[in-house]
Amino acid sequence: EVQLVESGGGLIQPGGSQRLSCEASGFIVSNNYMNWVRQAPGKGLEWVSVIYSGGTTYYADSVKGRFTISRDNSKNTLYLQMDSLRVEDTAVYYCAREGPYYDRSGHQFAPDVFDVWGQGTTVTVSS
Amino acid sequence: QSVLTQPPSVSGTPGQRVTISCTGSSSSIGAGYDVHWYQQLPGTAPKLLIYGNTDRPSGVPDRFSGSKSGTSASLAITGLQAEDEAYYFCQSYDAALSAHVVFGGGTKLTVL
Numbered sequence: 236e237v238q239l240v241e242s243g244g245g246l247i248q249p250g251g252s253q254r255l256s257c258e259a260s261g262f263i264v265s266n267n268y269m270n271w272v273r274q275a276p277g278k279g280l281e282w283v284s285v286i287y288s289g290g291t292t293y294y295a296d297s298v299k300g301r302f303t304i305s306r307d308n309s310k311n312t313l314y315l316q317m318d319s320l321r322v323e324d325t326a327v328y329y330c331a332r333e334g335p336y337y338d339r340s341g342h343q344f345a346p347d348v349f350d351v352w353g354q355g356t357t358v359t360v361s362s
Numbered sequence: 363q364s365v366l367t368q369p370p371s372v373s374g375t376p377g378q379r380v381t382i383s384c385t386g387s388s389s390s391i392g393a394g395y396d397v398h399w400y401q402q403l404p405g406t407a408p409k410l411l412i413y414g415n416t417d418r419p420s421g422v423p424d425r426f427s428g429s430k431s432g433t434s435a436s437l438a439i440t441g442l443q444a445e446d447e448a449y450y451f452c453q454s455y456d457a458a459l460s461a462h463v464v465f466g467g468g469t470k471l472t473v474l
Contacts, residue, residue, distance in 0.1 A: 270462070279364050279467035280400075280408065280451055293462050329407055336413050344396040344414040346455040346463045352407040 237261035237351055239330050244356035251320050251360075257313040257330030257353055265308045268333035270349065271315045273326035273358075281326075284315065285333065298324075320360045327355040365390065365456050366466035373472040374442045382437045382469045384452035390464065392433035395455040399428055399437050402449040402468075411450070412437060439471070447473045 243255040255271070271283040284294045284304040292304050303316040313330050332351040336344050367385040374380040384397060391397060399412035410419050412428035415435060425446075427438045435454075439446055452466040 272465075280453075280465040282461055282463050282465065285462045295461060331408075336417075338414055338417070344398075346395065346398075346453070348398050348410060348413045349400070349408075349453070349463075350410050350413075350419075352409070354407050 237332075239332065239351055239353035241328065241330055241353040241356040244328065244358045246359045246361065247320050248362055249320060249322055249360055252316070252318045253320065253358060255315040255317065255328055255330075255356055255358070257315075259311050259313070259332075262332070262351075264306050264311050264313055268347065269304075269306065269313045270331045270333055271302075271304060271313075272329045272331055272349070273324075274329070274355075275323075275326040278326075283328070286313070317358070320358075322360050325358060325360050327357050329353055329355045364467035365459065365461075365464040366452050366454060368450075368452060368466040368469045370467070371470045371472065373474055374439075375474050376442055376444065378442045379438060379440045380442060380471065381439075382450050382452075382471070384435045384437070384454075384466050386433050386435075386454060387456070387458075388433060389458035390433070390454050390456040391430065391435055393457055395457075397428070397430055397435035398453045399435075400451045400453065402451065404448070408451060442473055444473050447471055 238260045270285045286304045301319045330353045331349040333347045336348045400408035401411040402408045415430040
């Protein structure tokens, strides 16, 4: 079964650090584009970061320079290292697999589809 | 404030048809980028509902349909059922921004 399971959330003081993990089963993390998406309380979804299968990474402007996405191929696990945390980083953090989808004529849809999501892990930044 | 604009809430009674709009701009949906829709049931992770503007993954009932025109997209739900009560998010891309993808703010569907 294709599945993602996040862990590592908790209560952190402003300025602190935390590392989130996302363990995959049923597929190989390093063969896919993998993302972190967050949802602040009562708010919509916000894309946070992506790591391509080739290792290239991108970040939302709101977390650039503070968050680092990585993966451990031997553990088939995705990570998000969060440093210099702020109150506004409080959210449920989801990892999501991104994949290309095509129409009947072979045209690839853009953007890609987030077709597998984890159940989320809650990060609360508060003093 | 989300790049893609959705109504905060919609409601309907069982059996009715409801629609949820997702309005972008000339650099997102209007530029030809595709729209995907996700359903988030209470306390659960988002689930892919519609991809490529109109297509349904296997297992999604045909009561759910999507469309796209100009700078907007819509999700329609016919034969509304109690279990459809959830949040619905649209997703696309905006070439004017540095974000990898953009999401709508989400719409809460209430089945009365």
